[in-house]
Amino acid sequence: MSVTDRPDVDKEALRRKYLEERDKRLRPDGNDQYLRLTGELAHYLDDPYTPRTEREPRTDHVTVAFVGGGFAGLVTGARLKEAGVDDVRIIDKGGDFGGTWYWNRYPGAQCDTASYVYMPLLEETGHMPTEKYAHGPEILEHCRRIGKQYGLYDHALFHTEVQDLRWDESRSHWIVRTDRGDDFTAQFVAMGIGPLHVPKLPGIPGIESFGGHSFHTSRWDYGYTGGDPSGAPMDRLAGKRVAIIGTGATAVQCVPHLARACEELYVFQRTPSSVDVRDNRPTDPGWFAEIAEPGWQRRWLANFTANQSGAMPDEDLVMDGWTDIASRVRSRIMALPAEERSLERMLVAFEDADFEKMSEIRARVDAVVADPETAQRLKAWYRQLCKRPCFHDEYLQAFNLPGTHLVDTDGKGVQRLTETGVVAGGREYAVDCVIYASGFEVGTAWTRRAGFDLTGRDGVRLSERWAEGMRTLHGIHTHGFPNAFLVQLGQGANLVANIPHDLTESGRTIAAVIGHALAHGHREVEVSEQAENAWVELLGSGTGRILGAPGCTPGYYNNEGHESGQATGFRVGYPQGAVAYFAYLDRWRESGAFEGLEFRE
Numbered sequence: 001m002s003v004t005d006r007p008d009v010d011k012e013a014l015r016r017k018y019l020e021e022r023d024k025r026l027r028p029d030g031n032d033q034y035l036r037l038t039g040e041l042a043h044y045l046d047d048p049y050t051p052r053t054e055r056e057p058r059t060d061h062v063t064v065a066f067v068g069g070g071f072a073g074l075v076t077g078a079r080l081k082e083a084g085v086d087d088v089r090i091i092d093k094g095g096d097f098g099g100t101w102y103w104n105r106y107p108g109a110q111c112d113t114a115s116y117v118y119m120p121l122l123e124e125t126g127h128m129p130t131e132k133y134a135h136g137p138e139i140l141e142h143c144r145r146i147g148k149q150y151g152l153y154d155h156a157l158f159h160t161e162v163q164d165l166r167w168d169e170s171r172s173h174w175i176v177r178t179d180r181g182d183d184f185t186a187q188f189v190a191m192g193i194g195p196l197h198v199p200k201l202p203g204i205p206g207i208e209s210f211g212g213h214s215f216h217t218s219r220w221d222y223g224y225t226g227g228d229p230s231g232a233p234m235d236r237l238a239g240k241r242v243a244i245i246g247t248g249a250t251a252v253q254c255v256p257h258l259a260r261a262c263e264e265l266y267v268f269q270r271t272p273s274s275v276d277v278r279d280n281r282p283t284d285p286g287w288f289a290e291i292a293e294p295g296w297q298r299r300w301l302a303n304f305t306a307n308q309s310g311a312m313p314d315e316d317l318v319m320d321g322w323t324d325i326a327s328r329v330r331s332r333i334m335a336l337p338a339e340e341r342s343l344e345r346m347l348v349a350f351e352d353a354d355f356e357k358m359s360e361i362r363a364r365v366d367a368v369v370a371d372p373e374t375a376q377r378l379k380a381w382y383r384q385l386c387k388r389p390c391f392h393d394e395y396l397q398a399f400n401l402p403g404t405h406l407v408d409t410d411g412k413g414v415q416r417l418t419e420t421g422v423v424a425g426g427r428e429y430a431v432d433c434v435i436y437a438s439g440f441e442v443g444t445a446w447t448r449r450a451g452f453d454l455t456g457r458d459g460v461r462l463s464e465r466w467a468e469g470m471r472t473l474h475g476i477h478t479h480g481f482p483n484a485f486l487v488q489l490g491q492g493a494n495l496v497a498n499i500p501h502d503l504t505e506s507g508r509t510i511a512a513v514i515g516h517a518l519a520h521g522h523r524e525v526e527v528s529e530q531a532e533n534a535w536v537e538l539l540g541s542g543t544g545r546i547l548g549a550p551g552c553t554p555g556y557y558n559n560e561g562h563e564s565g566q567a568t569g570f571r572v573g574y575p576q577g578a579v580a581y582f583a584y585l586d587r588w589r590e591s592g593a594f595e596g597l598e599f600r601e
């Protein structure tokens, strides 16, 4: 009998408990509770991985400039190269391609969605992921592989931050200015800056007074810890007392490594993550050879998306933690007699599947963690998709090691830092090092996270145009900004469980539009205001959000519990779901009409 059918499971009590736990965490300052890494804190952003080299500023012209060298830039660059555009210039603040995988080299970094759908262009590059969930170094190497195969290194500018993008109406091109003195022009610009790339620190009083060592997880200091991103033991932490602040997806992956290396590890928790089974395994080359028939990755992507978005296909090719969530909901809905499948009943089935899953996850904590009090505090009391689900087979186990201590703050967070340690619950924990696993800016304005504004037609800035929220067609085109394209998650498929799928489809679309403009000698392409309005209206007509539902514990999925805000645009997707969106986008692109766009000579 499933947990939610048992007479002793009180669903009303669970709902109450979820709300009580959420209320403990609600705070009026929302996103303002976090610190930006500017001024005296700017050193937290220094690149520990690649030395910066001097170079001459660029003052030339390229056909396409792309801001961001992560998956978005790589897949768009690859498709543009295939479309015959040779001079694609990718600009990145990091020292190489990779984006999030360039920066996040903390020990244990690993993808949480199966590699076969997470890693882009596997078929094109002929790469077989070595594991079901590949580790960071392999994914970073794959980014380099794409860069090399498509010749994207030729024009790339690394350790370079765009400061200004300005449309030159008289010459129908963009002027690109950077912090390296570059001042060049591009007929087209595209931007894939990443959803989570601006590290943030918790706004804890006294943070600047801590006298020991400290760093953010996205700038891992192997010089201090020893070890390397492949998981070599961090030998320099022997004898050290280390605090890690935060227990999100990053901490879940690196805590086991820290626990093995430190003398004492203090894990400061505000909200526990839900940590489900990982069950990683090496890829069997024989099996891979069988599945890797022409077109396999697109088929797998489509199957994953269908499983995620309620399209309910008969088979689940991917079978990872995400499709498990979806298949449970599906089987409950399918168990309802056809005539009873009303929206209301389906939502009840969804909630039941969630109660069941979360009860299993909490039971797993009891089964794994030896100390009952620690186990109790590691349990997540919210619906699974309220916060980013985690999957790991060593995180909970780490709390059984004698040197690992959970410091649960009961939703309140760390109180303050002193010169020598971290204070929580009125007690000071003396430490040598503080590691901030405190995440990245999400709910703030796109231009703030980008670090630059666009000045489009008639001198209008993107920040002004989007003052009331993002407005786009397909999340890609925005009126008033000719020849400019965005690669980001909002206002398209809204498929958050496999972001690379979104990025790949956007890259394909941008390459098709630019290819069309170039082939027909069009100097400009711009979405009409009417088409943009119609799209925004269409998105507003659906529920469009699968994450951060009302009643959820605060986090970046729900703009830290504050309903309104720029984050709203992030959550809204195509009303009919991701499968329908990708099918629609295929048709839109392949018709060659590019309805809603205006091409000009």
Ligand code: NDP
Binding pocket: 025, 109, 110, 111, 112, 113, 196, 202, 203, 204, 245, 246, 247, 248, 249, 250, 251, 253, 268, 269, 270, 271, 388, 412, 413, 414, 437, 438, 439, 440, 554, 555, 556
């Ligand atoms: P998160 O934003 O998910 O986590 C930040 C953590 O810091 C939370 O536990 C938060 O608590 C805690 N925190 C913030 N302020 C305080 C405070 N004052 N005192 C104590 N704790 C505090 O960041 P992550 O870097 O873990 O992950 C960000 C995202 O990156 C993930 O959600 C995921 O989307 C992605 N990611 C993906 C991975 C993958 O695919 N393999 C791996 C890692 C990350 P609270 O929850 O209460 O706010």
